[in-house]
């Protein structure tokens with residue numbers, strides 16, 4: 001197992017919750033965590049941490065923690081030894097390949113796992129199994145960011161270092177609630193506002209930052225593209241575009257100009273519900289700022305046209321010359337999970353290898369083949385929703401789910417359960433007996449972020465070290481060790497004896513990571529990618545000389561606004577938006593098993609007083625929420641944070657059934673689910 005040093009009472013590591021990547025000092029005594037302290041010299045958090053990273057470590061010693069492998073016998077999961085569990089997995093994977101070929105096996109990797117674990121996951125599938133059927137949960141959140149930012153600028157990541165936000169004089173925060181979801185970033189943004197930066201918030205709800213906004217734009221869910229076109233229209237109409245930048249460094253202006261003629265403020269007001277004067281005021285503030293910044297979240301991506309949303313938002317920065325120059329802070333997504341950037345960087349994707357070489361590109365495959373010594377399949381593999389569809393159709397014979405509770409977190413959850421039940425072998429790496437694990441044939445107990453060695457990549461592309469502060473409980477092992485052990489049971493040496501070896505090997509086949517190593521990170525603390533050589537600094541700010549597109553220019557996108565996939569009607573008159581709350585993280589499997597539950601013990605359905613009156617719902621009553629796909633039960637909370645016609649709940653309490661409500665509508669480019677628009681009705685239970 002990975003190295004653990006019991007004598008070390010204070011361990012410097014990186015938070016395993018959100019993508020901000022706060023540096024933490026974990027204090028441990030006798031193998032138990034006694035405190036988690038924010039590091040004053042943490043490059044992103046600078047002495048701060050939020051209620052999740054600082055206090056939510058009680059899950060580690062929960063009596064529900066898995067400490068032994070489980071194997072299903074006669075329909076019941078029973079504890080077994082590692083040898084028996086590994087042999088069963090190896091036999092099952094070999095049988096699946098024998099019966100249906102390599103493409104009948106798939107793996108869902110984890111944005112909570114380290115880079116090195118994600119690297120090994122995709123290497124296992126490509127080298128041991130011989131398929132590209134590997135994906136990670138960025139599919140469900142920021143895959144439109146990857147596609148959109150790559151198309152607009154050339155690389156799949158935010159354009160700037162967050163440090164540059166300190167210079168911003170105008171912040172445009174879109175579809176994000178950083179005060180609750182990314183509190184350390186929320187605090188730094190607020191600090192800028194208190195120091196004089198203008199603040200524009202685009203979000204249907206009155207999220208925390210909206211209280212401080214100069215202009216709060218409240219578009220109807222699913223109308224982002226129209227909103228961004230409306231802002232762009234004003235920039236062009238009022239001469240606020242940077243003509244020299246557009247001439248020298250961008251392409252696509254004639255097509256966009258033609259499209260934007262159809263998006264004057266009055267029409268955009270009709271499409272989005274945002275009053276035209278507010279739209280014009282926001283465009284003028286963004287367009288006249290010296291150092292404008294765009295920060296956005298899942299409110300932009302989780303839509304039928306999420307990739308168009310990212311690209312249309314990126315248009316604003318390009319029109320202003322506020323990306324790849326000293327002036328702006330470009331376009332920067334707030335990543336939800338601690339290592340969702342890194343999971344994709346490491347190639348845990350069905351169409352991309354480590355460092356974003358395409359599997360369809362012979363040159364990219366050749367680089368990997370040189371290092372791995374085996375042919376790499378050239379056909380893109382299955383995306384997560386396609387894996388479930390293949391399982392339901394009987395075409396997927398084995399699915400390995402690493403650290404994702406897909407039955408609770410993926411949309412149209414009833415269909416996910418059918419898929420797992422139809423798949424002959426389901427293997428699950430988990431901390432707890434999650435809903436997904438309950439449908440598995442083999443459950444492997446694994447180490448948490450406090451118990452493992454490696455690196456994460458945060459939202460502004462920084463590689464940072466993760467170190468084991470305490471040992472994993474019982475027989476739990478790291479995902480890294482699990483992958484190597486299954487490969488060994490199948491007769492293959494995966495190489496990479498340690499996580500440091502894995503990162504070094506990744507750097508040999510992915511030039512953008514060639515300058516990174518554990519030793520260097522131990523010395524320097526954090527290094528952003530691209531980092532092409534050990535003696536070169538990483539590129540914190542991208543595109544200062546040229547964009548990474550084939551022609552070296554930023555690409556404006558002219559995508560027309562199209563309506564969302566789900567729309568309210570007489571039967572389902574309200575629109576449900578889901579998101580995060582302050583004390584909890586994602587499915588809540590860690591934050592609900594500790595003190596944070598006392599802070600936020602249940603989930604609520606937030607609804608406006610007008611709707612409460614219309615549907616005869618009182619504050620605190622239990623309500624049934626129904627969509628065209630399923631049903632959930634929540635406690636009503638009446639208030640005006642959510643506008644009339646919309647309701648909001650979190651996804652932190654899956655037992656309420658929230659993802660039985662959401663649909664299988666997904667982004668047309670990346671298959672990212674449309675979590676942000678579900679038509680529902682509400683009645684007192």
Ligand code: SF4
Nearest residue numbers: 015017018022050053
């Ligand atoms: Fe920082 Fe995010 Fe962890 Fe909170 S959850 S401490 S903001 S990394």
